[in-house]
Amino acid sequence: MSPYPGEEASRPTMTAEANRGYANGRARQREILEKAVALFGESGYRGTSLREIAARCGVSHPGLKYHFPTKEALLLAVLEQRDEDDSARMAADDPVGVEGLRRLVEIAALNADRRVVVDLFTSLAAEATTPDHPAHTFFAERYRKVIAATTAAYEHAREQGHLVAGVDPATAARQLLALMDGLQVQWLYDPATDMAGTLRAHIQRQLTVPL
Amino acid sequence: MSPYPGEEASRPTMTAEANRGYANGRARQREILEKAVALFGESGYRGTSLREIAARCGVSHPGLKYHFPTKEALLLAVLEQRDEDDSARMAADDPVGVEGLRRLVEIAALNADRRVVVDLFTSLAAEATTPDHPAHTFFAERYRKVIAATTAAYEHAREQGHLVAGVDPATAARQLLALMDGLQVQWLYDPATDMAGTLRAHIQRQLTVPL
DNA sequence: CCTACCGATCGGTAGG
DNA sequence: CCTACCGATCGGTAGG
Numbered sequence: 001m002s003p004y005p006g007e008e009a010s011r012p013t014m015t016a017e018a019n020r021g022y023a024n025g026r027a028r029q030r031e032i033l034e035k036a037v038a039l040f041g042e043s044g045y046r047g048t049s050l051r052e053i054a055a056r057c058g059v060s061h062p063g064l065k066y067h068f069p070t071k072e073a074l075l076l077a078v079l080e081q082r083d084e085d086d087s088a089r090m091a092a093d094d095p096v097g098v099e100g101l102r103r104l105v106e107i108a109a110l111n112a113d114r115r116v117v118v119d120l121f122t123s124l125a126a127e128a129t130t131p132d133h134p135a136h137t138f139f140a141e142r143y144r145k146v147i148a149a150t151t152a153a154y155e156h157a158r159e160q161g162h163l164v165a166g167v168d169p170a171t172a173a174r175q176l177l178a179l180m181d182g183l184q185v186q187w188l189y190d191p192a193t194d195m196a197g198t199l200r201a202h203i204q205r206q207l208t209v210p211l
Numbered sequence: 212m213s214p215y216p217g218e219e220a221s222r223p224t225m226t227a228e229a230n231r232g233y234a235n236g237r238a239r240q241r242e243i244l245e246k247a248v249a250l251f252g253e254s255g256y257r258g259t260s261l262r263e264i265a266a267r268c269g270v271s272h273p274g275l276k277y278h279f280p281t282k283e284a285l286l287l288a289v290l291e292q293r294d295e296d297d298s299a300r301m302a303a304d305d306p307v308g309v310e311g312l313r314r315l316v317e318i319a320a321l322n323a324d325r326r327v328v329v330d331l332f333t334s335l336a337a338e339a340t341t342p343d344h345p346a347h348t349f350f351a352e353r354y355r356k357v358i359a360a361t362t363a364a365y366e367h368a369r370e371q372g373h374l375v376a377g378v379d380p381a382t383a384a385r386q387l388l389a390l391m392d393g394l395q396v397q398w399l400y401d402p403a404t405d406m407a408g409t410l411r412a413h414i415q416r417q418l419t420v421p422l
Numbered sequence: 423c424c425t426a427c428c429g430a431t432c433g434g435t436a437g438g
Numbered sequence: 439c440c441t442a443c444c445g446a447t448c449g450g451t452a453g454g
Contacts, residue, residue: 010279028423030266043257044255044257046257046258049449050449051448057314060423061449061450062424062425063424065451066423070450071449073420115294119340122340123337123395127255129399129400139400143400143401147397161402166416171412174409175390175409175412178389178393179390181389181392181396182388182389183385186338189354190355193385195232195254198386203377203415205377205416206416239439260432261434270439273435274439274440276435278440279432
């Protein structure tokens with residue numbers, strides 16, 4: 001299923017030596033993804049060259065293409081890997097109600113130590129608003145899903161009587177996620193920006209219980 | 212003062228014909244800026260070539276450089292022009308208190324008909340978080356100024372007794388601007404997003420008077 | 423994984 | 439404003 005050679009291609013006739021080579025290949029792939037995250041975040045997708053990424057990994061640029069056949073494939077691999085990491089970090093698959101909102105504040109707090117990741121999503125989300133950008137569908141889908149999940153969290157909070165009267169779950173969800181995105185940009189320009197605290201203050205004003 | 216030749220250079224010895232040429236030059240400059248706004252917004256600064264902009268204006272790319280000596284100069288001219296337009300749109304130089312907050316909602320409403328402008332600021336603000344980007348200082352300064360002005364508006368509202376207890380002006384200002392930025396990204400992905408309405412709902416919850 | 427190469431495109435300059 | 443050019447760099451490919 002993987003679109004990358006050297007991974008599945010050698011699997012059927014795998015010997016001990018091929019297996020070691022396979023493990024090395026995986027490590028190299030992780031290294032490439034790590035460097036790509038940093039560079040796509042710093043300079044965007046369009047502003048980053050495969051040669052730059054390859055150089056940071058100590059390989060030639062066709063060497064990089066041995067692991068990821070095109071620049072676009074590398075981009076999508078980067079985004080999918082980051083999404084998986086974030087999902088793992090969210091622990092529960094569908095945190096619910098006030099607990100779900102608390103999770104978002106925790107993520108904002110964690111992000112203050114992950115500039116490369118914040119840089120990545122901020123840069124690419126803005127770059128990919130054009131429909132023909134290779135990451136456009138990824139982000140359009142991502143916004144749709146995250147807004148839906150956050151709306152559900154607010155709805156659950158309302159059912160529990162934890163929501164201040166007059167707060168509309170769908171509107172509140174869009175506000176919360178817009179706030180997270182906007183605070184990340186402010187924080188990139190001014191690291192003194194308190195992302196988690198500012199977010200917490202916003203949510204607390206919508207709740208009847210302590211966050 | 213202008214860094215662009217063909218504008219001041221010919222001024223001292225201006226004849227009727229040179230004057231007409233000068234007027235044509237100004238019109239051409241406006242056209243270049245207009246096309247540059249659209250392309251920088253669609254593809255970012257790094258993703259846009261001078262040849263693309265020039266082609267849309269029907270000139271050669273050295274022809275474009277006759278008006279703007281470098282790509283960077285063109286970028287800064289675009290940003291300065293947009294800032295002037297927005298300042299003019301804000302009418303009063305320093306809208307104050309609740310009236311100042313209302314102005315921000317009005318701008319959000321206007322922006323729903325100015326995709327190119329929203330695209331421009333969203334793309335460039337994200338791209339320019341790197342300190343060596345030519346627009347970095349512009350945006351860092353812009354955030355600083357806009358946050359200060361919005362904080363002042365909230366403080367004025369508080370003095371008038373229009374602010375709900377517990378709303379901190381500085382925090383509220385950062386929230387409001389983050390919300391605007393984040394909603395613009397959501398709106399670029401989903402034009403059904405109600406930027407002005409969502410913003411208005413947020414502010415209304417902080418006020419003791421109707422917005 | 424490498425070297426060597428491709429055509430395309432970039433921002434900028436020379437010279438008029 | 440133009441044509442013609444520069445060196446640099448791009449993503450991708452050939453062939454091993």
